[in-house]
Amino acid sequence: MQMLIQETSQEKASFSDRMRDKSHRSVFWAHCLRRAFDLGQNEMVNFMELLLSPAWKVLNKWFETDVLKATLATDAVIGTTGSVHTPGSGYVLLHHVMGETDGAQGIWSYVEGGMGAVSSAIGNAAREAGAQIVTNAEVSRLMVDEYGRAKGVQLADGSEVHSSIVLSNATPYRTFMELVPADVLPDGFLRSVKYADYSSGSTKINLAVDRLPSFQSCKLSYPHAGPQHRGTIHIGSESMEEIDSACQDAVNGVPSRRPVIEMTIPSVLDKTIAPPGKHVINLFIQYTPYKPSDGSWMDPVYRKSFADRCFSLIDEYCPGFSSSVIDYDMLTPPDLEREIGLTGGNLFHGAMGLDSLFLMRPVKGWSNYRTPVQGLYLCGSGAHPGGGVMGAPGRNAAQIVLQDVKRSSSFEQEDGVIKFENMAQKVSRILGRRTREALGTMYSIEIN
Numbered sequence: 001m002q003m004l005i006q007e008t009s010q011e012k013a014s015f016s017d018r019m020r021d022k023s024h025r026s027v028f029w030a031h032c033l034r035r036a037f038d039l040g041q042n043e044m045v046n047f048m049e050l051l052l053s054p055a056w057k058v059l060n061k062w063f064e065t066d067v068l069k070a071t072l073a074t075d076a077v078i079g080t081t082g083s084v085h086t087p088g089s090g091y092v093l094l095h096h097v098m099g100e101t102d103g104a105q106g107i108w109s110y111v112e113g114g115m116g117a118v119s120s121a122i123g124n125a126a127r128e129a130g131a132q133i134v135t136n137a138e139v140s141r142l143m144v145d146e147y148g149r150a151k152g153v154q155l156a157d158g159s160e161v162h163s164s165i166v167l168s169n170a171t172p173y174r175t176f177m178e179l180v181p182a183d184v185l186p187d188g189f190l191r192s193v194k195y196a197d198y199s200s201g202s203t204k205i206n207l208a209v210d211r212l213p214s215f216q217s218c219k220l221s222y223p224h225a226g227p228q229h230r231g232t233i234h235i236g237s238e239s240m241e242e243i244d245s246a247c248q249d250a251v252n253g254v255p256s257r258r259p260v261i262e263m264t265i266p267s268v269l270d271k272t273i274a275p276p277g278k279h280v281i282n283l284f285i286q287y288t289p290y291k292p293s294d295g296s297w298m299d300p301v302y303r304k305s306f307a308d309r310c311f312s313l314i315d316e317y318c319p320g321f322s323s324s325v326i327d328y329d330m331l332t333p334p335d336l337e338r339e340i341g342l343t344g345g346n347l348f349h350g351a352m353g354l355d356s357l358f359l360m361r362p363v364k365g366w367s368n369y370r371t372p373v374q375g376l377y378l379c380g381s382g383a384h385p386g387g388g389v390m391g392a393p394g395r396n397a398a399q400i401v402l403q404d405v406k407r408s409s410s411f412e413q414e415d416g417v418i419k420f421e422n423m424a425q426k427v428s429r430i431l432g433r434r435t436r437e438a439l440g441t442m443y444s445i446e447i448n
Ligand SMILES: Cc1cc2nc3c(=O)[nH]c(=O)nc-3n(C[C@H](O)[C@H](O)[C@H](O)COP(=O)(O)OP(=O)(O)OC[C@H]3O[C@@H](n4cnc5c(N)ncnc54)[C@H](O)[C@@H]3O)c2cc1C
Pocket: 137, 138, 139, 140, 169, 170, 171, 174, 203, 204, 336, 339, 340, 341, 342, 347, 348, 349, 379, 380, 381, 382, 386, 387, 388, 389, 390
């Protein structure tokens, strides 16, 4: 998988690019074939089975205990509207467990100060290398010249930023349907972007509580936080059938009656985010349709009743949990769309289905970060290899930009290449050194 994730150039962009990329692609596919041969038929078939099968089948094959299977199955449906029976959910499971922390495979980490610390670390490294970063500046449109090439962006306040290279990590829908002038994009491309799957059934609730939850199944007694508070805590679904029935509610248009809940309590690891004695709890919840048929996420009463349903479910496992809640913030799919620009509320900038991975991400024919607009690149989760805090789409896109800039022949651009490359090398050097310092402490989270 590592090889596929880091691969950048599988597509052609123009005739000359195609010629130049030909040998690279030949090497890549030859490498793929060699790896496939190395795996041998059995391993290869196992790999294909994992990619194509529903998680239900994969997990039933490997495990016996319902509660263990349900715990693992959550990662196969997270961020999707699918169930454990959806073909390809095995890949979603793999996508969520193939990461690593400090070389340890399958371990999730929590970053001190919250996930924003990752962006800050990268931002600080870039600033140190000479980059200028502007935040809280909404882009209202991409500017193109008379040949349809990118020439910069216009901000919502009317100001313009000029550049012949623009990278967008907004969703493909937002980038191409809302920011790029419609008349510069081919119809077929626009249709593919428009009809990609941006659906999502995930809601996030962030809570402040005045005490740690006390799990009735766990008799460990620690004066403060115990190991039961330090991992990912799965609430509600004790079998894959229960996850499936939570999904069926959403298929029928209503939020799950017994939602699938993943709880983490970052404040037991990170003392910087809550005052002494108080805690921060994150709930990742499924399934919540974007437009429920029995009410509206705009209605405060409807919102509260769903949050209360989640808290009552937690009460079943941790009596008294509801009464520990000081306040909370709830982000349903329309909230995620409005506040973070996630089309449809989809965490991954588009579903990670088998029909939208690798050569088909974001759409068929445009998986190499280039776009039909010369100078505009896609560098976020909507591009290969998809969502998650892993940085791979950005890294891959940056490499493509460097290649393209190097290929331009004018003196001005060559000068630009040198500056750009120097800065890229500098950022990467500083990042290696600074990330560990700036990220402070990274904590491993294991499944409870
Ligand atoms: C609730 C939730 C929980 C998650 N949990 C995890 C997790 O535990 N682990 C994990 O690895 N991943 C998690 N993810 C996924 C992860 O956050 C994303 O995959 C990752 O942030 C994607 O990074 P990105 O740079 O591609 O896009 P984003 O982080 O989505 O960044 C895109 C940015 O573009 C901005 N933008 C959009 N339009 C414009 C515009 N017109 N002008 C200016 N800016 C604009 C947006 O505001 C946003 O800041 C979660 C996502 C969500 C929503």
